[in-house]
Amino acid sequence: MSVLIVGTTALDSIKTPKAENPRLLGGSASHAAVAAGFFAPVQLVGVVGEDFPQRYLKLLVKHNVDLAGLEIAPGKTFHWSGEYEVNMNNRRTLATELGVLETFDPLLPAEYRATPFVLLANFAPALQGRVLDQLTKPKFIVADTMDLWLNIALADLLKLLKRVDCLVLNDSEARQLTKDDNLVGSLKKIHKLGPQYVIIKKGEHGAILSHRSGALFVAPAYPLHRVVDPTGAGDSFVGGMMGYLSTAKGSVEDNLRRALVYGSVVASFCCEGFGLKFTTKITRAAIDARFKELTALTRF
Amino acid sequence: MSVLIVGTTALDSIKTPKAENPRLLGGSASHAAVAAGFFAPVQLVGVVGEDFPQRYLKLLVKHNVDLAGLEIAPGKTFHWSGEYEVNMNNRRTLATELGVLETFDPLLPAEYRATPFVLLANFAPALQGRVLDQLTKPKFIVADTMDLWLNIALADLLKLLKRVDCLVLNDSEARQLTKDDNLVGSLKKIHKLGPQYVIIKKGEHGAILSHRSGALFVAPAYPLHRVVDPTGAGDSFVGGMMGYLSTAKGSVEDNLRRALVYGSVVASFCCEGFGLKFTTKITRAAIDARFKELTALTRF
Numbered sequence: 001m002s003v004l005i006v007g008t009t010a011l012d013s014i015k016t017p018k019a020e021n022p023r024l025l026g027g028s029a030s031h032a033a034v035a036a037g038f039f040a041p042v043q044l045v046g047v048v049g050e051d052f053p054q055r056y057l058k059l060l061v062k063h064n065v066d067l068a069g070l071e072i073a074p075g076k077t078f079h080w081s082g083e084y085e086v087n088m089n090n091r092r093t094l095a096t097e098l099g100v101l102e103t104f105d106p107l108l109p110a111e112y113r114a115t116p117f118v119l120l121a122n123f124a125p126a127l128q129g130r131v132l133d134q135l136t137k138p139k140f141i142v143a144d145t146m147d148l149w150l151n152i153a154l155a156d157l158l159k160l161l162k163r164v165d166c167l168v169l170n171d172s173e174a175r176q177l178t179k180d181d182n183l184v185g186s187l188k189k190i191h192k193l194g195p196q197y198v199i200i201k202k203g204e205h206g207a208i209l210s211h212r213s214g215a216l217f218v219a220p221a222y223p224l225h226r227v228v229d230p231t232g233a234g235d236s237f238v239g240g241m242m243g244y245l246s247t248a249k250g251s252v253e254d255n256l257r258r259a260l261v262y263g264s265v266v267a268s269f270c271c272e273g274f275g276l277k278f279t280t281k282i283t284r285a286a287i288d289a290r291f292k293e294l295t296a297l298t299r300f
Numbered sequence: 301m302s303v304l305i306v307g308t309t310a311l312d313s314i315k316t317p318k319a320e321n322p323r324l325l326g327g328s329a330s331h332a333a334v335a336a337g338f339f340a341p342v343q344l345v346g347v348v349g350e351d352f353p354q355r356y357l358k359l360l361v362k363h364n365v366d367l368a369g370l371e372i373a374p375g376k377t378f379h380w381s382g383e384y385e386v387n388m389n390n391r392r393t394l395a396t397e398l399g400v401l402e403t404f405d406p407l408l409p410a411e412y413r414a415t416p417f418v419l420l421a422n423f424a425p426a427l428q429g430r431v432l433d434q435l436t437k438p439k440f441i442v443a444d445t446m447d448l449w450l451n452i453a454l455a456d457l458l459k460l461l462k463r464v465d466c467l468v469l470n471d472s473e474a475r476q477l478t479k480d481d482n483l484v485g486s487l488k489k490i491h492k493l494g495p496q497y498v499i500i501k502k503g504e505h506g507a508i509l510s511h512r513s514g515a516l517f518v519a520p521a522y523p524l525h526r527v528v529d530p531t532g533a534g535d536s537f538v539g540g541m542m543g544y545l546s547t548a549k550g551s552v553e554d555n556l557r558r559a560l561v562y563g564s565v566v567a568s569f570c571c572e573g574f575g576l577k578f579t580t581k582i583t584r585a586a587i588d589a590r591f592k593e594l595t596a597l598t599r600f
Contacts, residue, residue, distance in 0.1 A: 258600050
C-alpha cells in the first residue's frame with residue numbers, strides 16, 4: 001500500500017563545526033519520503049523551483065517515490081540554511097528563503113486522494129489542512145509540526161489537531177504547546193486537543209507514544225557513536241514509521257510500536273551523514289539488521 | 301546475600317518551587333540502603349552526629365538496614381541544603397555543612413569485610429578507596445560518583461577506577477570526565493580508565509549500561525506524571541540495582557540488565573516524594589508491579 005506524504009522539498013545548506021554543505025536535498029517531505037520508500041511506494045506532494053537539480057529528482061524516484069504530485073514552479077526552490085553548535089544539539093537558522101513555497105497550494109493528483117496512510121510532514125498547518133480537504137478514504141493521518149507553527153500559526157494548528165489521528169512533535173514543543181513541564185501531563189493535554197495518538201520525539205533519548213486511553217510506549221533510540229548532522233532526523237522518523245505501518249499486516253494499534261522503532265532506526269542512519277547523504281546509501285536489509293540490534297539492546 | 305553500602309548519611313533541607321522541607325533523612329548511603337533493603341539485607345557504613353534523629357535510625361532498621369557500621373560521632377550530622385528550579389531539572393546547592401563527615405574514616409566491622417556485593421555510594425573517592433582496602437572477598441564492586449569529585453578529587457577518582465568493576469555517573473559527568481560529547485564515545489574512554497562496566501544515568505531518559513566488550517543495554521525510565529523531588533534518585537537507582545543483583549540467581553552478567561530496570565523503578569518512586577518520604581512508604585510488591593508495568597511499556 002502507498003503512503004501519501006505532503007510537506008516541504010528544499011535545498012538545505014548546513015554548517016557544522018566540522019564542515020559546510022551547500023544546497024543538499026532537504027525538506028520535511030524529502031526526508032520522510034526517502035525513509036518511507038524503504039518500506040512502501042511513496043506519493044510525494046510538494047513544490048520545487050526551476051533551480052531544483054535533476055539529480056535530486058532521480059534520487060527520489062530511485063527511492064520508491066512517485067513524483068506525479070511534485071509541482072515544478074517558476075522561481076526558486078525553498079532554501080534553508082542553518083548552523084549546528086559543537087554538541088550538535090543546538091541549531092541556529094541562518095537564512096530562510098521561501099521561494100516557490102510562498103504561493104504553494106498543495107493539490108493532490110486524483111490518484112492520490114484515496115490513499116489510506118497520510119503523512120502531513122512538517123509544514124504550515126493551514127496547508128496541512130488543505131490536504132485533508134482532498135482526501136476520500138483516509139485510514140491513518142499523522143501530522144508532524146515544529147515550534148515555528150506554535151509561534152506563528154497556533155490557531156491553524158489547533159484546528160488541524162481536531163482532524164488528525166496522530167500528532168508528532170518534540171519534547172520542548174510539547175511543553176510549549178501545553179505549558180506543562182511534565183511530559184506525561186502534556187501528553188494528556190494534547191489528547192484533549194484532538195488526536196487519539198500523540199508521539200513526543202526526544203532525539204537521542206528516543207520517543208514516547210501515547211494513546212488517548214492513557215496507554216504509553218517508551219521507544220528507544222539507537223545509540224550512535226557518531227552524529228554528523230541531525231537535520232531531517234525527525235522527518236526520517238515519521239517517514240520510516242509511516243512506511244512500515246502502511247505495509248504491516250494487522251491494525252494500526254497492533255503495529256504502531258514496531259513502526260516507531262523502525263522510524264527510530266531510519267532516523268539514526270539519517271544522523272550519520274549530511275542531509276540525505278547517508279540515508280540514501282543504506283538498504284532495507286541494513287534497516288532490518290539495526291532494528292534487530294536495537295531489539296537486542298533493549299531486551300531485559 | 302547482604303549488600304555492603306558505604307557513603308554519606310545526611311540531613312537534607314530541600315526547597316522546591318512548591319514546598320520547603322527541612323532536615324529530611326538524606327545522603328547517598330541512606331537513599332541507596334533503603335532502595336537495596338527492598339531486595340536484600342543491607343550493611344550500612346557511614347557516620348552521623350549526635351543530632352541525628354532516633355526516628356531516622358529506626359526507619360533504616362525497619363528497611364532491612366543493619367547499623368553496626370554506622371558511627372555516631374560527637375558533633376553535627378552532614379547537612380546539605382539545596383533548591384530546585386521550576387522544571388525540577390536544575391539543582392542549586394545553598395549550603396553544605398560537613399560536620400562529622402569532615403574527619404570520617406570508614407571502618408568496616410569485621411563481619412562486613414567478606415560481603416561480596418559492595419556499593420561505594422557517592423562519596424569522596426579517596427574514602428571509597430579506603431573501603432576497598434578492607435574487603436576480603438569482593439565479587440562485584442560498584443562506585444557511584446558526582447561532578448564535585450571530578451572537580452576537586454580527579455586524581456583520587458582515577459586511582460579508584462582501576463579498582464572497581466563498575467562506575468556509575470550521569471551524562472554530563474561522563475562528558476566532563478572524557479571531554480567527549482558523544483555518550484557512546486565517552487563510554488569507550490571510561491572503560492579504558494578501568495571499569496569493565498559503566499552505567500550512564502540520564503535521569504528521566506533512563507540509563508545506558510556498557511560492557512568493556514562494547515555491548516550496550518539501553519535501560520528505560522518509568523514515565524512519571526509527577527516529580528516532587530528528584531534528590532536521591534540516582535542513589536536509589538544504584539541501591540535498587542545492587543539489592544536486586546545480590547539476590548538474583550546466576551551471574552552478574554546475566555542479571556545486570558534486569559537489575560538496572562529494578563533500580564530505575566525504585567528511583568521513580570523516590571522522585572514522587574521529598575527525600576525518602578515516598579520510598580519508605582512503598583513495598584516490594586509495588587516495585588514488582590511497576591517493574592512489570594515498565595516491561596509492558598517498553599515491549600515491541
